[in-house]
Amino acid sequence: MTTDAAWPRRADAAEGASAREPGPRGEVVALLLAGFCFGGGQQVLLREFAGLLYGEEVVLLLVATAALAAASLGYRLGGRLGPRALAALLLACGALQLLSPGLPRLAVAGLCRLRGGSGPELLAVLGVCAFVAAAPFAALLPALLVRQVEPHARLAALRRTYTAELLGFGLGTAAATALGDRPGLRLGLHALGLVGLVHVALGRPRWTLAFAGAAALLCAVRGPLAQAGADAVYRHKHRIPGATVLWSVDSAHQRVEVVQAPGRGMMLYLDGLRDLDERDLAVLNHYLARAPARLLRPARALLLGNGTLSLVPELAALSGELLTVEIDPAVVDAGARFFTPAAPLAKLRNWGLIAADGKAFLAATDQDFDMIAVDLPSPLTLGEAYLHTREFYALCRSRLRPGGVLAVQLSGGLGDPGRTPARLIAGLRAAFDDVAVVDSALADRAFAYASDALPFDEADLRASAAPGERGLTVLRGPALAARIGDAQPLTLDDLDLVLRRGAERLRDRHF
Amino acid sequence: MVSHTSPPFLAGLYLGLSQAGYLLTLSRALSSAHLTYALVLGAWLAGAALGLWLAIAPRTALALGLTVYVAVQLTLTQLDFVAVSPWCFAPAVAASGLWSGRFFVTAIVGRTAPGELFARETDGFLVGALLATLGYAFAGRHALWVLPLVAGAALLRPRTQ
Numbered sequence: 001m002t003t004d005a006a007w008p009r010r011a012d013a014a015e016g017a018s019a020r021e022p023g024p025r026g027e028v029v030a031l032l033l034a035g036f037c038f039g040g041g042q043q044v045l046l047r048e049f050a051g052l053l054y055g056e057e058v059v060l061l062l063v064a065t066a067a068l069a070a071a072s073l074g075y076r077l078g079g080r081l082g083p084r085a086l087a088a089l090l091l092a093c094g095a096l097q098l099l100s101p102g103l104p105r106l107a108v109a110g111l112c113r114l115r116g117g118s119g120p121e122l123l124a125v126l127g128v129c130a131f132v133a134a135a136p137f138a139a140l141l142p143a144l145l146v147r148q149v150e151p152h153a154r155l156a157a158l159r160r161t162y163t164a165e166l167l168g169f170g171l172g173t174a175a176a177t178a179l180g181d182r183p184g185l186r187l188g189l190h191a192l193g194l195v196g197l198v199h200v201a202l203g204r205p206r207w208t209l210a211f212a213g214a215a216a217l218l219c220a221v222r223g224p225l226a227q228a229g230a231d232a233v234y235r236h237k238h239r240i241p242g243a244t245v246l247w248s249v250d251s252a253h254q255r256v257e258v259v260q261a262p263g264r265g266m267m268l269y270l271d272g273l274r275d276l277d278e279r280d281l282a283v284l285n286h287y288l289a290r291a292p293a294r295l296l297r298p299a300r301a302l303l304l305g306n307g308t309l310s311l312v313p314e315l316a317a318l319s320g321e322l323l324t325v326e327i328d329p330a331v332v333d334a335g336a337r338f339f340t341p342a343a344p345l346a347k348l349r350n351w352g353l354i355a356a357d358g359k360a361f362l363a364a365t366d367q368d369f370d371m372i373a374v375d376l377p378s379p380l381t382l383g384e385a386y387l388h389t390r391e392f393y394a395l396c397r398s399r400l401r402p403g404g405v406l407a408v409q410l411s412g413g414l415g416d417p418g419r420t421p422a423r424l425i426a427g428l429r430a431a432f433d434d435v436a437v438v439d440s441a442l443a444d445r446a447f448a449y450a451s452d453a454l455p456f457d458e459a460d461l462r463a464s465a466a467p468g469e470r471g472l473t474v475l476r477g478p479a480l481a482a483r484i485g486d487a488q489p490l491t492l493d494d495l496d497l498v499l500r501r502g503a504e505r506l507r508d509r510h511f
Numbered sequence: 512m513v514s515h516t517s518p519p520f521l522a523g524l525y526l527g528l529s530q531a532g533y534l535l536t537l538s539r540a541l542s543s544a545h546l547t548y549a550l551v552l553g554a555w556l557a558g559a560a561l562g563l564w565l566a567i568a569p570r571t572a573l574a575l576g577l578t579v580y581v582a583v584q585l586t587l588t589q590l591d592f593v594a595v596s597p598w599c600f601a602p603a604v605a606a607s608g609l610w611s612g613r614f615f616v617t618a619i620v621g622r623t624a625p626g627e628l629f630a631r632e633t634d635g636f637l638v639g640a641l642l643a644t645l646g647y648a649f650a651g652r653h654a655l656w657v658l659p660l661v662a663g664a665a666l667l668r669p670r671t672q
Contacts, residue, residue: 061644068637072630079626138633142626151620158619159563162612166560170553177545252545327544360542364594382535382648383543391591492539492591493651499644 024160026200027144031161033197035168036175037097038137040190042067043176044100044250045133049126051255052108052233054509055271056380058502062123066130073131074138079146086136086143087202091211093136094194098218101187104129105229113236118509140201141165180250181330187222191215234259247337251330258338266338268308270331275377276308278339280443283466284409285311287440287447289373291464292407293318295456298370302399304358304387305375307331308339316351319371324353325361358387362395370404372396378411378420379490380505385498388424390489393431393450403455406432410446414439414473417487421446423497425480427489436461437480441471517569517666519623519631522614525662526632527639529580529607530555532655535647537597540587547597551604558605562612569613570667576607577663584656 022030046063053059081089096103107125112118144161148154172193179186195215199208227245234243240261247258254271261267265278276284289311293301299320303311307326316322326332332353336342345351354361358374374396379385386392396406408428410421414437417423425448428435432450438461439446449461458474465472475483490497534551541547562572583603587593618628639662646654 057644061641065637065641068633068640072633072637075626075629075633077626078629079624138629139626142624142629145619145625154619154625155616158615158625162615163560163563166556170556173552174549177549252549357542357544359592360544360594363592382644383538386539386543395592493653495647496649499648 022200022203024157026203027157028160028164030197030200031141031144031164032168033193033200034137034140035165035170036172037094037168037190037193037197038071038134038165039169039172039174040176040186040193041097041133041137041172043173044186044190045130047180047250047255048100048104049129050271051257051269052104052237052272053122053126054273054505055254056273056502056505057382057498058506060381062506063126063130066126067134070127070130070134071138074135075142077135078139078142081139081143083143086139087207089139090136090198090201091207093132094198094211095214095218096132097194098187098191098215099225100129100133101183101222102225102229105226105233109229109232109236113232117239118237120510122510177252180252181333183226183248183250184219184222188219191219230257234261240264247334249330249333251328253328253330256328256330256334258334268331268334268339270377273377273380276310276339281308281310281339283440283443283468284445285314286466287438287443288375288407288409289315289371290318291438291461291466292373292405292449292456293371295460295464296371296405298404300367300369300401301371301373302369303373303375304361305377306373308335309345309353310335310339311373311375312340312351313344313348315373316348320350322348322351323367324351325356325358326353327355327357329355359392359395362399365399368399368401368404370401371407372400372404373407375409379495379498380502382495382498385490385495386492388420388427388490389495390427390430390491393427397431397450397452400451403453404451405454406450408448408450410437410448412445414446414475414483417485420497420501422484422487423490424448425484426487427491429481429484430489434476435480436474436476437483439473439475440466440469442466442469517573517614517618519618519628520635520638521662521666522618523632523635523637524639524642525635525659525666526608526611526614527636527641528643528659528662529576529639530636531640531643532580532584532659533600533604533607535643536584536587536652536655537600539652540590540593541595541597541600550597550601554601554604555608555611558608559611561605562609562614563616565609565613567609567613569610569617572610572613573663573666576610577660577667579603579606580663581656581660584652584659588652588656 045067049063108122111121145154145157148157175189176186195212198211230245230248234240243259243261245257246260249256257269259267267277268275293315301319301322303324307328376387377384379388410424412421414421428448428450433452434454435450436454437446437448458476461474537547646658
């Protein structure tokens with residue numbers, strides 16, 4: 001028998017708490033609800049801070065670290081705090097969670113406004129929010145188990161309560177993910193879980209009533225609170241004067257936001273990182289797909305990414321058939337609402353849309369293409385980086401018809417051989433025999449075209465410059481090889497660039 | 512005297528390496544779509560819950576989970592990308608998660624207080640998940656079977672107390 005004197009017996013633990021204690025069934029319900037709120041809270045925390053600190057892989061790791069460290073602290077507190085302290089922890093953290101649609105954003109925006117930019121204090125906000133989202137739920141399981149002194153009773157309690165918590169965690173995570181595009185409903189469900197937990201775990205009807213009243217009030221002000229928080233973040237953290245968030249949803253993959261500002265038009269942000277700016281869209285689309293498609297006139301073209309669908313009407317007109325493959329339906333939704341008029345899309349008879357990961361689609365399909373255009377964010381997460389590797393380019397080549405062309409935007413201008421654009425070019429050169437690069441001053445980035453034998457030359461590309469181009473450099477063959485020097489391709493087994501670059505950006509922003 | 516209880520930090524380290532290893536490998540080779548993440552998490556939780564109730568020896572559950580894990584990793588290591596549904600790997604993920612439940616069943620009646628037990632396991636899980644990501648990014652896909660194999664072997668090694 002275990003006789004650790006630090007573990008209070010059931011009767012000792014209840015001292016000082018006049019409330020009714022839950023029986024075995026109540027414990028199961030309490031842990032089910034705790035798991036539900038725990039899972040939902042983690043999902044919301046991840047999306048919130050990926051959006052606030054920007055969704056590079058390093059930030060995702062940082063948020064996951066904060067969440068697990070907070071859970072660990074919660075477990076320790078659960079074994080040490082008395083019933084009153086645990087009740088206070090649950091009530092305080094529960095109330096703060098119901099402010100989550102606005103509070104973290106307003107706190108981050110306020111700190112940025114005070115400093116005039118981002119600083120390390122934002123990481124402290126993450127720490128506090130992670131504690132609020134995890135600690136009260138993690139604390140419950142050990143708090144219940146510690147009351148069981150007999151090994152058999154403790155084992156039985158572990159089986160029923162931990163099973164309930166695992167089940168609740170899965171359900172809470174699934175519900176929060178599925179309801180990311182209905183934030184009001186998501187918060188309402190979380191509030192219901194919290195009220196139920198307060199009722200079952202604390203057993204004080206007056207506290208339940210008071211908490212339920214506060215929860216109803218906070219759910220009612222969710223909309224204005226979330227809007228104020230989102231606008232404040234773009235005005236004071238992103239430093240866009242007059243910015244207004246027109247649309248904000250959490251997809252299963254990322255936070256998708258459409259922002260409008262005077263003189264800037266509409267912008268799409270994915271996990272806080274600007275994906276596109278209405279002002280830059282035309283020139284970006286020109287070099288990525290319009291120029292090669294005009295030269296190539298593909299019978300069958302494939303667009304990977306480009307969830308905003310901004311390329312679709314024109315590329316469909318230049319191609320026999322066009323297929324778009326986009327992983328995130330929420331980006332497609334944002335595109336159809338704000339960036340690409342729905343009417344022309346509805347009339348297209350030669351265009352199809354598939355919601356899938358680009359590499360999974362290419363690995364599974366038996367179709368081949370005359371042109372593949374890859375319109376993806378920079379390799380700042382592993383998931384994005386897979387689609388910038390030498391192996392992925394080789395997969396693309398295997399799905400191109402003879403003379404077919406892969407078009408890629410290189411996430412920046414040609415620069416140092418260690419930087420992303422040069423490494424992507426090295427990957428393309430490793431997978432293809434013939435690669436040409438255009439570096440556009442107007443687009444402020446470079447684009448690459450790769451093939452077994454490009455059906456156009458440097459003069460064709462110069463003649464295809466975008467209207468208003470201020471300076472276009474075209475490189476191919478030995479000139480291109482000399483320009484990228486000893487740059488190494490990104491490969492599936494060499495993705496440290498993702499973490500190094502993310503760490504650099506995080507340091508530059510916060511330290 | 513031979514101990515049958517695994518140190519919680521090491522147990523968490525192994526579990527973190529394995530779960531993150533599944534996620535990273537399936538995301539790379541199969542699909543980075545949300546289904547992969549949801550499936551790994553769901554199957555893992557189901558395996559862990561099952562492990563709380565199944566009357567299977569902890570070392571057997573650990574050996575089973577480790578064997579299945581290494582088999583999946585070695586198979587997918589040979590391939591860059593493959594057109595297979597992530598659902599095919601759900602039983603393997605659940606089998607590896609099984610030991611998580613068996614571990615807590617054994618450890619909860621030990622000398623470590625429940626709060627400390629869960630906290631140390633979570634600390635280990637955090638370090639394991641970070642190590643898996645760093646190992647993959649800096650050393651490539653082979654890190655994802657080598658690291659859990661080492662941690663699993665350390666857990667399988669008989670300990671005296």
